[in-house]
Amino acid sequence: MFVGRTGELDILNDALARAATGEPQALLLGGEAGVGKTRLVEEFGAAVCRRAATVAVGGCVEIGADGLPFAPFSTALRVLRDALPEEFAAAVAGQEEELARLLPELGETGPGRPDERGTARLFELTARLLERIAARHTVVLVLEDLHWADASTRHLLAYLFRTLRTGRLLVLATYRADDVHRRHPLRPLLAELDRLRTVRRLELARFTRAEVARQIAGILAAEPDPAQVDEIFERSDGNAFFVEELAVAAGEGCCTGLTDSLRDLLLVRVEALPERSQRVARIAAEGGSTVEYGLIAAVAGLSEDDLIEALRAAVGANILTATPDGDGYRFRHALVREAVADDLLPGERSRLNRRYAEALEADPTLVPAAERVVRLAGYWYHAHDPARALPAVLDASVVARRRHAYTEQLRFLERAMELWDTAPAEVRDALRPVDYTDVYPPPLPERRGGTPSGCDPATTPLRYLDLMAEAAAAGRFAGERERALKIIKRALRLLEEEPDPLRAAWFWVQRSRVVQALARGDGWPELSTAQDLVRGLPPSEVHAEVLAEAAGWSMLHRPGPEAFAAAERAVEYARMVGAREIELNARLTLGGLMVDAGDTEAGLAEMARVKEDALREGVRSVAGRAFVNLPSALQAVGRSREAVPLLREGTAFAREFGLLDTEAWVWGNLSDSLYTLGRWTEAADAAEHALRVGHSAKPQGAGALRLAQLALARGDLAEAARHLATAGARYGCHDPVPQQSLRVVRVAIGVAAAQGRVLDARAELRAALEAGFPPGTQRYAWLLLLAAAVAEADARALPAAADGRAEILDRLRETARGLTTGAPVWLAHQQWVQAELHRAEGRDTAEVWSPVVAAFECLDRPYDLARVRYRLAQTLLAEGGEDGRERAVELLRLAGAVAGHLGARPLGDAVARLAQRARLTLAGTPRRAPDPADPAEALGLTGRERDVLRLVSAGRTNRQIAEELFISPKTASVHVSNILGKLGVSGRGEAAALAHRLGLFPDGTLAAPAAG
Incomplete structure (x- = not known):
């Protein structure tokens, strides 16, 4: 009888109904052991089947049993293949080799070089497979016992929950809440999923x-x-x-x-079984979550009749139950299995594991082929037999690596390192690195660059350092960076005792990468050490890799001649040793440095060639980087329109191969280009994508920074400050990359200036000027200087900003003289900065602003053009003259149209105020209807008197008011007198205080706000 759970069933049925409409659903079902999670899922599954939907159930294997990575997904996909064979075949067509890592029945997996991108590609293919199968059929994917999930399963589940967007699919995962202690590996995943609005979490309560x-x-x-x-x-x-x-x-x-003992409660029914059945239960408990009948028979050593009788008694007592395929047995409840296993004596446990291992070696067909190696490794390890366990766990590590299950690979390699000293020397000497390692080059530096020193790869024994290198790489690929760093440190200590420059340099490169990923530093000391180690050595793959890493680091942190030279040497060395991926990577860096150095066309051409070569040769890591760097270089030199189609292609490429961080960087760069082109709605959407899909902090920071820039331009200062804080947190302070830090400072200056915090804006500027602008950072430097110059010019009339202004303006001029203007867009920004500096000193004229407008009229940057047109109109009106006034009308009309189209409220408001003060009528400008709730209108203040009162409240004199409003000082005095009479106050100070109390200027800006 199914009892209760009506509320939970309603939620599940509602999710099923939503999924049936094509909106994927994700649910987490938690509860303590024995509370009824499986029973609820079974009841729901029966209802789903009655609705002609497909239910695919997969269960996680207990971690202690060394289950196959991705076990629940493998089982569930197998069910889907059997239930929907035609749809499944169509969905996997062309991807069988890679999806075989999840479902070995699809065929042999390709070798593939190990890296984190292989995992991402597998995850993306799995998501698309489920979406395709669920395109026409409602599918319920049930993953049970997440508390036992291996790391790869957890990562894949998180990926699905974040990325599934289409399909009639419901994913339901269950876990034991009472097992998820503070340090349980599932806990961070649950916290992450709780933040996703697309995931619902249910907790089953105990019965009343x-x-x-x-x-x-x-x-x-x-x-x-x-x-x-x-x-x-x-x-x-x-x-x-x-x-x-x-x-x-x-x-x-x-x-x-x-008794009240839980263990006794769980064992009481087992102990009531006949002795032979109890023995079979103990054997099954140590065999794993599910044990095949043939394997039980081989270990039990009973006659077939006696074994069947013992199993029948255990099944009849509801201790064991047959598996759905009828090929084996499992405990009806995992709690009972745990209690039975815990009741085994230590010697009894190791003896049972040995018998399992021996039976499996004698007849490998006793278990599915895909599980054989991993199961055997677990049995030998728990049998405490180092001689048999060491090669077994190494074989299991290779299986895990081929499936891109790097966390599991790391676990097996750590076991191998644990067993290394206790295993007999003859066993270790028989192991070969070519069989168990696949990272380069510490495991076998000779295999790609020849065989120096007469070393034969086929006869060289596996070394402990080889295991450490493989484990370090697996830890880095799996995101287990703390474990990887610990292994790397141990390896480097060993290499101090037995010097080996190439191996040591490779480990220092890995340490640099891990240190940067852990936010423990910028990674340069480690790279510098690696360079010292390879200096003077013959060309090798390690040497090329060190140079390529150093060049890439320098391009981001200290671009200049040294970075250029390192990139050239990396290309040369990579070609000499035939390291094609390193060569392509270094060439891409070299192309970017050529653009930064002013050799724009040659640099862009080289980057484009690298992209095509990488795509043609299937070097996805370099192709993904090219889709980030090439459009960024185009954007840097003002060719945003060329960058957009490349970036669109890049998002599709990154998504196809599951390169989450690459996709986030591409979305961020796309947001930049679309912002420049005046396509702000699309730019905001692209920035949101970057923030959402980024797996690491920095690409998420890029998305947040783009959103901050958009919010600032639209006048939403609170939103801009919020996104700016997010960007700063994501970028961190451990690794100040100029292309990131300069952008953050630029937006920070804009936000501070817009909020009237001029001194804070200057503090941000001073810190940036002290750090300096390395060669190649002019694209960011010009925009930062422009933001600072605009802030100073807008604050010219504020008395609090007078002190220190001259020093700031001098430093801005001096810094600008040191920046290159090799691209038209940089030259245009140089002219704009100079014009703003003139405005900050009250010396800007139409003659100053006209060439700035002309420069931007040749560029594809509508918002920037609107801003400088507004400034030119301002100076034309101040200088007077009918011709200037007519031109100002046209300039303001154009600037206002752009501001309205983009939603750039500060610029639009500035245009409207300027037109109002100058008594201009702009074609198409809507007139504001009177607001009866406006206190200024209630007091009888005219629009002109409101403008004057705003300036009076800002502390301006009559002469300053006259200059600002294009009227005479006498007229300004008359307006002030009228205002004092209407307000019923005796002086300017009282008028300002009353304006503040009445909230006449709620935007908080008493002077005219900046247009930028």
């Missing part, structure tokens, strides 16, 4: 007394005695499994003999 009574009645097929219900409810505390065990025990008349 009324529900316990109904459950007991169903078990006993009779109405229970109320006293018995009270006792069972009290002792079970409403846990459905305990209720069942106690009810059955009571029905068999043995309830009184039970």
